[in-house]
Amino acid sequence: MMRSAPGARDAITDVVGVLVGHCQRLDPQVTLGSGAATGCTVVRVPGGATAAVDVRGGGPGTRETDLLDPANTVRQLHAILLTGGSAYGLAAADGVMRWAEEHGEGIPMDPADPGRVVPIVPAAVIFDLPVGDWRVRPTADDGFRAADAASTEFARGTAGAGVGARAGALKGGIGSASVVLGEGPGEGMTVGAVIVANPVGSVVDPRTGLxxxxxxxxxxxxxLAPGTPEQIAAMNALPVKGTVLNTTIGVVATDAALDPAGCRRLATTAHDGLARAIRPVHSPLDGDTLFALSTGAKRAPAVALPPAFPPDLLLLDQLCTAAAVVVERAVVDAVLHATSIAGIPAYRDLFGA
Incomplete structure (x- = not known):
């Protein structure tokens, strides 16, 4: 059983300690090939969080993902960058690191000088270069501004890293969702996701328009209700997305205390949400990447299990179920909030707001 928290935003920032900020460049008259249409989004966790990552797509663009392998030494990150600009957009992570260093966020390296820190800022990109001018990409300054803008409230749809996103034949974008766990070892714990939907696959059933x-x-x-025959026919007549590079990226967060291996399992299962919301997914033309982080604010009561099983297994199972649900909902949220740019039709254009 899962529910929304009273007064919740239905967003990843319902996980206390998680903040999200955007920086974007969008010209009003942008076209395919002209004008600015790109951006980046930073998920910031003041004080750091335990994290892991699962990369499923055949063409990923990432930074610092090896560092998040549970077998490796570093146990925490301080921010995650989701960005447009393909591999060029990874430069925005430098600005996020600069912001974190200036605010003392990072791994302490010198007990005598608290200012000597190394922020850990993994990143993943989407391919949005053909939307607008190919040469306009997120920069280090954009990453700095996104980190500085991070708060509990943030825009959805055509915003941040979702500005230039396309979801199949439709306008993609950025979406979010959250749930609070019900009865079980995780009761009262929160799981949230933020997703940038830019897949080659379809996000809409061609038979129903849903x-x-x-x-x-x-x-x-x-x-929502199924589309009319005319609306469905109009959607099915749209041209296929004409690019070989795509990608859906995002972050799943929880306030439940998890170690890196638990975070890795959370990231792995979260991809089930992508598989429910995008068809096909994880293709050779996508670089699908999901991060998972734990703020560790809440611990579950001990549950007696056979000696061969870790004590938090039932909690992890509950969290993984929720992770897939919030990722699925966040993809829908991105599509429903997206607005048309550069002649790319949005769902709301075809089926109403």
Whole structure:
């Protein structure tokens, strides 16, 4: 059982200690090939968080993901960059590091000088270069501004790293969702996700006009109804996305205390949410990458299990189930909030707001 928290934003920032900030460049008259249409999004965790990553797509663009292998030494990160600009956009992580260093966020390296820190800022990119001018990409200054803007409130849809995103034939974007766990070892704990949806695959059922990601909750949860025959025909007549480079990226967060191996399992299972909401997913043309982080604010009560099983196994199972749900919902959220740019139609254009 899962529910929304009273007064919740239905966003990853419902996990206390997680902040999100955007920086974007979007010209009003942008076209395919002209003008600015890109951006970046920073997920910041003041004080650091335990984390891991799972990369599934065949063409990823990432930074510092090897560092998050549970077998390696570093146990925490301080921010995650999600960015447009393909491999060029990874430069924005330098600005996030600069912001973190200036604010004393990082791994302490000198007990005598608290200012000597090394911030850990993994990153992942989407390919959005053909939307707008190919040469306009997120820079280090953009990453700095996104980190500086991080708060509990942030825009969805055509914002941040989702500005130039395309979801199949439709406008993609950035979306978020959260749940609070019900009865079980994780009762009262929160799981949230933020997703940048830019897949080569379709996000909408061509038979009904409903997003694939409404499958678990039902279209009523999102206030949707099947499209009319005319709306469905118009959607199915759209040209196929004409690029070989795509990618859906995101972050799943929880306030449950997890070690790096637990975070890795959370990131792995979170990809199930992508598989429910995007068809096909994890293709050779995508670089699908999901990070998972734990702020460690809440610990579950000890549960007696057979000696061969870790004591937090039931909690982890509950968290993984929730992770897939919030990722699925976040993809739908991105598609429903997206607005058309550069002639790329948004879901709301075809089926109404």
């Amino acid at each position: 997003p694939w990601g409404t499958g678990t909750d039902g279209p009523e949860y999102f206030g």
